[in-house]
Structures are given as C-alpha cells and as structure tokens.
Amino acid sequence: MTHANQYSAKAGLMHEEPLVFEHAHEKATSINLPGVTGDMPASLAAFSRKKAANIPGLSEPETVRHFVRLSQWNHSIETGFYPLGSCTMKYNPRVNENIARLPGFAHVHPYQPEDSVQGLLESLYEVQGWLGEITGFPHVTLQPAAGAHGEWTGLMMIRAALQAKGEGHRNKVLVPDSAHGTNPASASLCGMETIELPSLPNGQLDLEALKQHLDGNTAALMLTNPNTAGAFESNIVEICRLVHEAGGFVYGDGANLNALVGKARPGDMGIDCLHINVHKTFSTPHGGGGPGGGPVAVCEALAPFLPTPHIRACKHGYHLVQEHPQSIGSVLGSIGQVGVLIRAAAYIAAFGRDHLHKIAEDAVLNANYMLARLKAHYHVPFPGLCKHECLLTDEWQNRDGVKTLDIAKRLIDLGFHPMTVYFPLIVHGAMLIEPTETESKEMMDAFCDAMVEIAEQCKNGETELLHDAPLLPMRRRLDETAAARKPTLVWHGEV
Amino acid sequence: MRFLPHTESDRQAMLTRIGATQMSDLFEDIPEQLRISPQSLDLPGALSEAAIVRKFTQAAERNRHALNTRCFLGGGTYHHFIPSVVDYIISRGEFLTAYTPYQPEISQGTLQTLFEFQTMVARLTGMEVSNASMYDAATSVAEAALMAKRVTRKNRVILANGVHPKYCEVTTNYLSHLEGSCVRLPQSGYATDLAQTIAAIDENTACVIVQYPDFYGTVYDLAQLRIACDTHKCLMVVAFADVSAFALIDPPGHYGADIAVGSGQALGIPMGFGGPHLGLFTCKQKYLRQMPGRVCGLTHDVNGQRGFVLTLSTREQHIRREKATSNICSNQGLMCTAAATYLTLMGDAGLETVAKHSAAALQSLIDQLPSHVTAASGPHYNETVITFSDQHTRDQFLSRAHAANIFAGIALETIDSSAERAEASLLIATTEMIEPDDISALVQLLEACQ
Numbered sequence: 001m002t003h004a005n006q007y008s009a010k011a012g013l014m015h016e017e018p019l020v021f022e023h024a025h026e027k028a029t030s031i032n033l034p035g036v037t038g039d040m041p042a043s044l045a046a047f048s049r050k051k052a053a054n055i056p057g058l059s060e061p062e063t064v065r066h067f068v069r070l071s072q073w074n075h076s077i078e079t080g081f082y083p084l085g086s087c088t089m090k091y092n093p094r095v096n097e098n099i100a101r102l103p104g105f106a107h108v109h110p111y112q113p114e115d116s117v118q119g120l121l122e123s124l125y126e127v128q129g130w131l132g133e134i135t136g137f138p139h140v141t142l143q144p145a146a147g148a149h150g151e152w153t154g155l156m157m158i159r160a161a162l163q164a165k166g167e168g169h170r171n172k173v174l175v176p177d178s179a180h181g182t183n184p185a186s187a188s189l190c191g192m193e194t195i196e197l198p199s200l201p202n203g204q205l206d207l208e209a210l211k212q213h214l215d216g217n218t219a220a221l222m223l224t225n226p227n228t229a230g231a232f233e234s235n236i237v238e239i240c241r242l243v244h245e246a247g248g249f250v251y252g253d254g255a256n257l258n259a260l261v262g263k264a265r266p267g268d269m270g271i272d273c274l275h276i277n278v279h280k281t282f283s284t285p286h287g288g289g290g291p292g293g294g295p296v297a298v299c300e301a302l303a304p305f306l307p308t309p310h311i312r313a314c315k316h317g318y319h320l321v322q323e324h325p326q327s328i329g330s331v332l333g334s335i336g337q338v339g340v341l342i343r344a345a346a347y348i349a350a351f352g353r354d355h356l357h358k359i360a361e362d363a364v365l366n367a368n369y370m371l372a373r374l375k376a377h378y379h380v381p382f383p384g385l386c387k388h389e390c391l392l393t394d395e396w397q398n399r400d401g402v403k404t405l406d407i408a409k410r411l412i413d414l415g416f417h418p419m420t421v422y423f424p425l426i427v428h429g430a431m432l433i434e435p436t437e438t439e440s441k442e443m444m445d446a447f448c449d450a451m452v453e454i455a456e457q458c459k460n461g462e463t464e465l466l467h468d469a470p471l472l473p474m475r476r477r478l479d480e481t482a483a484a485r486k487p488t489l490v491w492h493g494e495v
Numbered sequence: 496m497r498f499l500p501h502t503e504s505d506r507q508a509m510l511t512r513i514g515a516t517q518m519s520d521l522f523e524d525i526p527e528q529l530r531i532s533p534q535s536l537d538l539p540g541a542l543s544e545a546a547i548v549r550k551f552t553q554a555a556e557r558n559r560h561a562l563n564t565r566c567f568l569g570g571g572t573y574h575h576f577i578p579s580v581v582d583y584i585i586s587r588g589e590f591l592t593a594y595t596p597y598q599p600e601i602s603q604g605t606l607q608t609l610f611e612f613q614t615m616v617a618r619l620t621g622m623e624v625s626n627a628s629m630y631d632a633a634t635s636v637a638e639a640a641l642m643a644k645r646v647t648r649k650n651r652v653i654l655a656n657g658v659h660p661k662y663c664e665v666t667t668n669y670l671s672h673l674e675g676s677c678v679r680l681p682q683s684g685y686a687t688d689l690a691q692t693i694a695a696i697d698e699n700t701a702c703v704i705v706q707y708p709d710f711y712g713t714v715y716d717l718a719q720l721r722i723a724c725d726t727h728k729c730l731m732v733v734a735f736a737d738v739s740a741f742a743l744i745d746p747p748g749h750y751g752a753d754i755a756v757g758s759g760q761a762l763g764i765p766m767g768f769g770g771p772h773l774g775l776f777t778c779k780q781k782y783l784r785q786m787p788g789r790v791c792g793l794t795h796d797v798n799g800q801r802g803f804v805l806t807l808s809t810r811e812q813h814i815r816r817e818k819a820t821s822n823i824c825s826n827q828g829l830m831c832t833a834a835a836t837y838l839t840l841m842g843d844a845g846l847e848t849v850a851k852h853s854a855a856a857l858q859s860l861i862d863q864l865p866s867h868v869t870a871a872s873g874p875h876y877n878e879t880v881i882t883f884s885d886q887h888t889r890d891q892f893l894s895r896a897h898a899a900n901i902f903a904g905i906a907l908e909t910i911d912s913s914a915e916r917a918e919a920s921l922l923i924a925t926t927e928m929i930e931p932d933d934i935s936a937l938v939q940l941l942e943a944c945q
Contacts, residue, residue: 017607019607019610019611020611020835020839021611021614031578031840031841031842031844031845031848033576033845033848033849033852033927034576034852034927034928034930035852035853035855035856035926035927035928035929035930036852036855036856036859036925036929036930036931036934037851037852037855038851038855038858038859039851039855040743040851040854040855041854041855041857041858041874041875043873043874043875044714044743044744044854044874044875044876046716046874047714047716047744047745047874048743048744048745049741049742049743049744049745049746049749050745050749051621051749052843053615053618053619053621053741053742053746053843053846054618054843055615055618055619055838055839055841055842055843055846056615056838056839056842057839057840057841057842057843057844057845058839058840058842060578060580060840063580063836063839063840064580064583064584066839067584067587067590067608067832067835067836067839068584068587070603070604070607070608071584071587071589071590071604072589072604073589073601073602073603073604073607074589074590074593074596074601074602074603074604074605075593075598075601075602076588076589076590076591076592076593077588077592077593078588078589078591078592079588079589082594084594084597087594089594090498091498092591092592093498095544095547095548097586097591098548099547099548099551099552099555101582102551102552102555102556103555103560103561103562103563104554104555104556104557104558104559104560105551105555105558105767105768106560106765106766106767107560107561107562107574107765107766107767108558108559108560108561108766108767108768109561109566109568109572109574109766109768109902110572110766110768110769111568111570111572111905111909111910112558112559112568112768112902113897113902116558116559116897116902117558117559117768118557118558119553119554119555119556119557119558120554120555120557120558120768122554122557123551123554130538133536133537133538134536134538145630145631145634145770145771145826146630146823146824146825146826147824148812148822148823148824149630149634149822149823151822152822156668156672159672180812180813181811181812181813181814181815181816181819182812182813182822182824184812184816184817185812185815185816185817185819185821185822186822187817188817188818188819188822189641189669189821189822190672191672191673191674192672194816194817231524232524232525234524234525234526236526236529237526237529260525262531262533262536263522263525263530263531264522264525264529264530264531265529265531268529268531269529283498285591285592285829286592286593286594286595286825286828287585287590287591287592287593287827287828287829287830287832288590288591288593288594288595288596288602288604288605288608288828288829288832289594289595289596289605289627289789289825289826289827289828289829290595290628290771290825290826290827290828290829290830291770291771291826291827291828291829291830292825292826322909328668329664329665329667329668330633330661330664330665330668331634331665331668332630332631332633332634332665332770333571333631333632333633333634333659333661333662333665333758333769333772334572334631334768334769334770334772335768335769335770336769336770337770337771338767338768338769338770338771339765339767339770339771340770340771342551345551346547346551348538349539349541349542349547349550350496350497350498350541350542350544350547351496351498351541352538352539352540352541352542353534353536353537353538353539353540353541354534354540354541355496355541356536356538357533357534358496358499360522361518361521362499362501362506364521364522365501365506365509365510365513365518365521366509368509368513368515368521369509369512369513371513372512372513372514373512384524385521385523385524387524408598409600412598412600412601417594417598417601418598423813437498437499438498438499438500439500440500440501440505441500441501441505441508441509470600470601473600473601474600474603475599475600475603475796475800475802476600476796476797476798476800477600477796477797478599478600478794478795478796478802478803478804479794479795479796479797480599480794480804480806482794482795483792483793483794483804483806484792484806484807484808484809487783487790487792487806487807488792488793488794489610489613489617489624489625489783489790489791489792489793489806490610490613490614490617490618490623490624490625491610491611491614491793
C-alpha cells in the first residue's frame with residue numbers, strides 16, 4: 001500500500017514514511033556475509049523452520065532512508081531544549097561515542113581471558129572508584145543496568161545485611177509520597193512492604209511522620225535528595241540518624257545527583273546506599289529510552305553483600321571476583337552496561353577535579369534562573385531556593401480552563417519539548433522543569449518567553465489555541481485510551 | 496569548560512535576576528558541614544578532548560578483541576556481523592539523544608521504530624506479541640518467571656538443566672525473597688533432560704523454563720513439554736541465547752510457548768564485554784496485561800492519522816507503584832533501534848544466511864575434530880561442548896590457542912561448574928564470522944595438543 005503521497009513533502013521538509021512492512025517490493029537478497037558455506041546439518045533438518053518469519057529485507061539505501069526519515073520525527077537533545085524534570089537531559093559529548101566504539105571496548109567478549117581485557121577492566125575499575133569518590137562511598141558495583149535495577153539491587157543488599165544480623169524480619173520500606181514510582185515497585189520486587197510517608201506542606205519529608213513509622217520492622221527509608229520537588233532535604237543528617245537509631249538503612253535514590261555533584265556527597269550525609277543514574281548525571285545518551293546504567297555505591301556495612309562479579313585490583317592487574325561468601329550474587333547476566341559506563345568515565349574525565357562542581361553549580365543556577373523568570377506567571381507550590389529543577393503547577397491557569405497537559409502541548413507548537421508533567425504526585429498539575437548545566441541563557445530565555453506567552457494567552461482567553469495544541473507536528477494529540485483498550489502491538493496489515 | 500555554555504557575565508546576570516550575589520548563595524540550603532570545597536575530590540585533573548581520546552584509546556588497545564582474533568566464544572554473547580548502517584542509524588542524534596517517547600507527537604520516530612521492532616521480534620520468535628525490550632536475557636528470564644506466577648497464581652518455578660547457569664542465578668535471585676520456590680534441576684549430560692523436566696512438574700508449578708537451543712547448543716523437540724504443561728496448567732517459558740537460530744529452526748512460537756525470552760544481542764549489537772545488550776520479551780496476546788516493561792501500540796491522532804504511543808501503562812510503576820507488574824521502566828531503547836535496523840537490512844534471506852553459516856561452521860568444525868576430542872551428540876545449532884581426555888590437555892590447548900590469538904572456547908567450569916567433566920570441556924560457538932581458515936587453525940592446534 002505504498003502511495004506517492006507517503007513520500008511527498010507535505011509542508012516544507014515534513015514527510016510521511018510508511019511502516020517498513022508497507023514498502024512494497026520483493027525482499028532483498030543482496031546481503032553478503034563471510035563464513036562457511038554449506039547446507040544445514042542433517043541433524044537439524046527435522047527442526048527446519050516451517051513458516052517464514054516474514055522479516056521485510058530492504059536494500060541498504062532503502063533501509064538508511066527509512067530510518068533517517070523516521071529519525072527526523074523525533075525531538076532530541078541535539079535538535080532542541082529538553083527540560084524534562086528528574087530526567088537530566090544534558091548534552092551528550094560526541095567524543096564519548098567515539099571512545100565507546102573503539103574495538104578494544106566494543107568487540108570484547110565477556111568470557112575472554114582476564115589477561116586479554118586488562119585495559120577495559122582498568123577503565124571500569126577507575127570509574128568505579130571515581131563514582132565512589134564523587135558520592136562519598138567506599139564501594140561501588142557497576143552491575144545494575146538502570147536506576148530501577150539499582151534500587152532493587154540496593155534493597156537486596158540491605159535485606160541481606162539485615163538477615164546477616166539476624167533481623168530478616170525487618171520488612172518495611174518507608175517511601176515518601178513524592179518518590180518515583182520505581183521506589184515502591186522495587187521494594188515489592190524484594191518482597192518488602194511499602195509504607196508511604198506523607199510530605200509536609202512545603203514538600204519536605206515529615207520528620208514526625210517518619211518517627212511515627214520507624215520501628216523494629218523498618219528495613220529502610222528510600223529518599224531522593226534533592227527531592228522530586230527540586231528542594232534539598234535540609235534535615236538529611238537528622239533523618240539518617242533517626243533511621244539508623246531505629247536499626248534501618250537509608251537508601252538514596254540518586255536520580256537528582258546532578259544538583260550535588262562536586263558540591264556535597266550523599267555518603268557524608270549518612271546515606272548508606274545510593275544508585276547513580278549515569279545516563280542522567282554523567283551524560284550517557286538516553287537513546288530514546290535507554291540503555292542507561294545504575295551503579296550502586298554502598299557504605300562499609302553493605303560491602304560484603306555487593307553483587308558478583310566484582311572488579312578488584314591485585315598485584316598482577318585487575319581481576320573479576322566471581323564468588324564472595326555473603327554476596328547477593330548476580331543481578332544481571334554480565335558485569336554491567338559496559339559501553340554506557342565507558343561514556344560516563346569520559347564525561348567525568350573531561351570535568352575532572354577542576355571542574356566537576358561546575359556541573360551542579362550551573363545546573364542549579366539555571367533552574368533558579370528559570371524559576372525567577374516564571375514565578376510571576378505560574379503558581380510555585382514550594383517557594384524558595386530550588387536545586388537543579390523547579391516545580392510549577394497549573395493552578396493559576398486552571399481558572400481559565402487550561403491544564404498542565406494543554407500547556408505542555410502548546411510548548412510543542414512553540415518548538416520545545418515539554419517539561420515533566422503530572423510528577424511529582426504531591427501537587428496537582430505538576431510541571432517539573434530541569435534545564436541541566438549544558439543549556440545556554442539564550443535557550444532558557446526563549447523557553448521562558450514561550451511559557452510567559454502561554455500564561456498570557458490563558459489570561460487573554462485564547463484558550464482554544466491551547467486546547468487544540470499541538471497543531472504543528474506531523475501528528476497531533478493521539479488517542480491513548482483507544483491504544484490501551486484494544487492494544488495493537490504488532491503489524492497485521494491495515495485494519 | 497567546553498560543555499558549559501555560560502560566560503561569567505551570563506552567570507552574574509542570572510544571579511542578579513535570581514536575587515543572589517554569588518554562586519554559593521544557591522547552595523545555602525545544604526548544611527555547611529556537608530558542603531565540600533571545589534577541587535577537594537580525589538579525582539584526576541580535567542582532560543582535554545585530545546587527552547581523553549589518547550587515554551581511552553590506550554586502554555582499549557590493551558584489550559584483544561574479536562576483530563583481531565579468531566573468536567569461538569559464545570555462552571550467551573556472540574560475535575555476529577554488524578552492518579555499518581546499524582551503527583550509523585543509532586549514532587544519529589535524533590535517536591541517540593532523545594528521551595523515552597512520553598510526548599508522542601514529537602517522538603514518532605522512536606515510536607514507529609519500536610512498533611516495527613516489536614513486530615519483527617514477534618515474527619522471528621513466532622510469538623504473538625513482544626514488548627519494547629528488557630535489560631538482557633538473564634533478567635528477562637527472571638521477569639518471565641515472575642510473570643508466570645502472576646498469570647497462574649501459582650508459586651513454583653522450574654528451571655530445566657539446560658538453562659544458562661547465569662540466567663538461573665539471576666532468576667533465583669529475583670525470586671529469592673518472594674513466596675514460593677525456584678527449583679533448579681540437576682545437571683544431566685550436555686543437553687536438556689526433558690524427561691526429568693516433565694517429571695518435575697506438579698500442580699503448584701507456575702512455569703517450566705527451558706532454553707532452546709539450550710546452553711549446550713542442543714536443539715530438541717518441545718512438543719512433549721507443551722503437553723505436560725497443558726496437563727498441569729502451567730506456563731511453558733522458552734529462553735534463548737542466540738535469536739539468530741530462529742531463521743533456521745522452528746521458533747518457540749511453533750511449539751506453543753506461552754512466554755519466550757532471551758537475548759537480542761545477535762541482532763546488530765556489539766558484544767561490548769557484556770553490555771549494553773538487549774533482552775527480548777514475547778508472549779501470547781492473552782497474557783499481555785501481565786507483561787513487564789514498556790510497549791508501543793498503534794493508534795490515531797485527532798485528525799484520524801495513524802500514529803504510535805507507549806501504552807498499557809497502567810501495568811507500570813509510575814502509575815501502579817508497589818502494585819506494578821515490575822519495577823522496570825525504560826531500558827534498552829537504542830538497542831531496539833539497532834535491532835530493527837539490522838532486521839530490516841537482513842530480511843528473511845539475510846537472517847537465514849547468517850543462521851546457515853553459523854550452523855555450517857559448527858558442523859564443519861565437528862567434522863574435523865581429531866579423535867582425542869569428542870563433541871556432544873545430538874542436533875546443535877551453533878554451539879556445542881567438546882571434551883578432552885583430561886583437564887591438563889584442555890588447558891594446554893587453551894593456552895596455546897590463546898598465544899595464537901584464538902579464543903577457542905569457554906572453559907565449561909567457569910560458567911557451569913556442576914556439569915559432567917566440566918574441567919575437561921569447552922563450550923565452543925561459531926557464527927558467520929568464522930571462516931574456513933579459522934576452523935583450520937583451531938583444528939591444527941587441537942591435533943597438536945594430544
């Protein structure tokens with residue numbers, strides 16, 4: 001069902017592109033591959049695939065054009081501002097891409113003899129140490145593949161430590177209501193029970209509520225600091241003291257580490273265990289949804305329980321420790337998302353001791369600047385200093401019948417990717433803006449101008465424009481309800 | 496600092512607008528005793544771009560890799576050919592530097608690619624639906640076990656003896672603090688013991704997990720297992736390590752697998768010392784709402800134009816929190832783009848060529864083995880176990896191969912210590928990258944090490 005109009009320019013460079021399955025021609029058979037030619041071994045004949053998979057097979061030029069055209073339908077950091085709160089969408093240095101692709105990193109087999117991968121092990125050992133130094137912890141595992149995976153790994157270590165102390169009955173994990181959804185989900189995956197802690201009216205953790213819930217069954221408190229409203233939990237030392245006094249551990253969600261890097265260290269605050277989203281703080285590309293990396297840094301008390309394999313330096317070089325008596329074992333099929341970790345190492349190396357603190361400084365400066373520019377136009381639920389992200393709501397625009405979703409969609413028409421919407425859940429109509437350190441004042445001013453324009457349009461009653469937005473992209477608001485009600489996840493031809 | 500756009504005057508202007516006088520004002524909410532002074536961290540000094548390239552190139556060059564050796568290593572990671580186009584597409588900033596497609600109107604590129612990926616993965620595995628990826632094969636197997644428990648509301652999980660020991664370990668870990676038991680069947684030769692597996696199923700069994708082709712590379716018929724699973728109303732979960740096999744042999748869907756999970760690394764993703772790889776997760780349509788992970792679905796916009804969105808999010812952690820099907824959120828998105836590009840380039844014909852070459856190379860190697868080395872019997876795809884007369888002979892061979900730049904196989908006990916005569920055996924794999932010359936070199940060395 002290929003039609004000429006699927007290829008023609010609709011408006012300027014806006015184009016359509018069919019599904020790969022709709023490219024109507026016979027399958028290409030032009031792939032040349034090296035290797036041993038020969039028939040299928042006789043013993044396999046009985047298992048010979050009976051029904052073709054029906055994978056399209058386009059020629060090389062067609063494949064390139066198909067995916068390049070699709071790529072042009074994406075907003076990305078390289079094409080524009082991406083102020084998603086709690087996501088830390090910063091510039092991804094190109095040199096890091098080149099390094100990760102060096103054959104000595106990219107084409108190395110995980111079961112190669114250790115003496116043939118010493119350069120790689122050294123780089124990983126080095127970044128492991130840097131991550132520990134930056135966060136203030138003596139030990140780090142690189143294995144977890146993502147933030148959520150790190151949370152689960154950390155809780156598994158906490159669980160193992162409690163069991164080793166004969167306190168395996170401790171089963172409750174306290175999670176503030178402002179936390180990422182992964183926190184309670186990770187606790188469940190460990191077989192632990194989540195107790196939700198209400199936040200104070202200022203968005204901070206409620207010390208009284210914490211004290212009330214701490215008891216002999218507390219395994220851990222999971223805390224994001226700065227919290228998801230973008231504010232530093234100033235009582236952090238007291239919070240950690242209380243949890244420790246009750247016999248629990250403090251798990252730090254490192255999602256917001258960008259606000260602290262080079263300025264303060266979670267390990268110094270009394271936190272016992274922290275995952276580090278290297279795809280946020282250390283700029284490994286988000287890739288349209290991964291791969292990321294979630295190394296976990298731990299205090300001495302949790303060190304015996306670190307996952308295996310674990311890299312250790314010894315007299316003769318670097319060595320993978322495969323077994324360790326109290327280890328929680330493997331949490332992934334490999335030692336981690338190695339290519340991602342190499343990119344993170346390169347980002348840290350570029351800043352080094354000299355400049356690392358500038359990451360947090362400019363990130364915090366930028367967020368406060370945007371807050372200063374927008375606070376006269378949007379409701380700020382928790383006034384005061386913010387850290388690397390600022391939180392607004394749609395409260396004032398609601399009066400004119402406009403909600404956060406409309407504002408977000410209107411931003412698309414104005415050329416920006418919207419901020420994070422409807423998170424955190426502790427305020428109604430949340431808009432969480434995180435500019436990161438790699439955005440210019442010019443870009444932030446342009447975004448703020450757009451936000452001010454939208455607020456003005458609300459006041460002036462030009463709300464239809466907002467309800468209909470976005471008008472300009474190649475697709476307008478999509479029917480998510482229909483998608484979920486009758487899910488079509490694979491192509492069976494036009495229905 | 497080259498990644499930071501501000502000039503000092505920008506910073507001053509912004510501070511003034513905020514109402515602050517200096518940068519430290521912005522960090523006053525952090526208790527003073529917790530603040531560290533600039534340059535106090537024990538890190539190396541900042542490196543220029545040129546210095547970074549030099550440092551990491553030197554580290555990389557100290558590693559041997561598949562492009563300058565003869566690589567017969569497998570065990571879940573395979574040195575398949577990666578067309579240049581794949582890396583070009585995933586290097587494009589629009590794919591590389593986009594976030595999870597939460598705003599579908601400006602993320603249709605990623606979303607349509609995910610939809611195409613899901614469709615092609617479902618077709619290749621013969622399954623009805625696929626999600627948009629998991630971390631890797633091992634965690635996919637673990638999530639499949641958890642899903643089977645949700646679907647059946649039963650608690651016992653059986654891991655057959657031919658499942659990759661690493662997949663077993665990770666799965667056992669994922670299940671360790673939850674109700675029920677995870678039973679790992681004892682080793683029994685270099686092939687899946689189906690009779691043992693079927694005998695282990697009981698009324699409390701949520702699922703049986705088998706690997707196909709199994710960890711030892713053996714291909715076998717799953718029809719009897721399907722019948723046994725139906726009898727006991729448990730799910731049949733099929734794991735796989737090298738998805739390229741299914742261009743040649745009957746895929747899991749052919750045997751009626753309820754869930755099929757495994758590695759998609761063979762689909763244009765470099766070995767990378769273990770990651771980032773790609774976990775594939777497929778199942779029957781009727782179990783869709785118990786599936787973990789992100790999924791992309793077809794829908795229409797307000798103008799009736801076709802488009803795609805992330806869907807079924809009510810299963811997920813950001814909505815369901817502690818009641819979510821998993822804690823997993825976005826994971827290997829770019830690897831899905833790589834796989835979709837690879838599959839599009841290859842098509843049925845290319846995939847079949849890859850699989851045929853991979854299988855033919857193994858057969859050729861087996862045919863040439865000297866008599867003091869025995870290969871496991873039965874049908875194999877591209878991996879098998881070869882056994883020497885004793886450990887000494889094997890180790891002598893391994894070290895000579897190493898010296899000759901041949902990664903000749905994985906010493907079996909390093910992954911699978913309980914396997915029969917593991918210390919005298921090697922797990923050995925072939926792909927289309929193995930040429931006749933590589934096999935001759937390996938065989939010559941084998942002949943020299945008796």
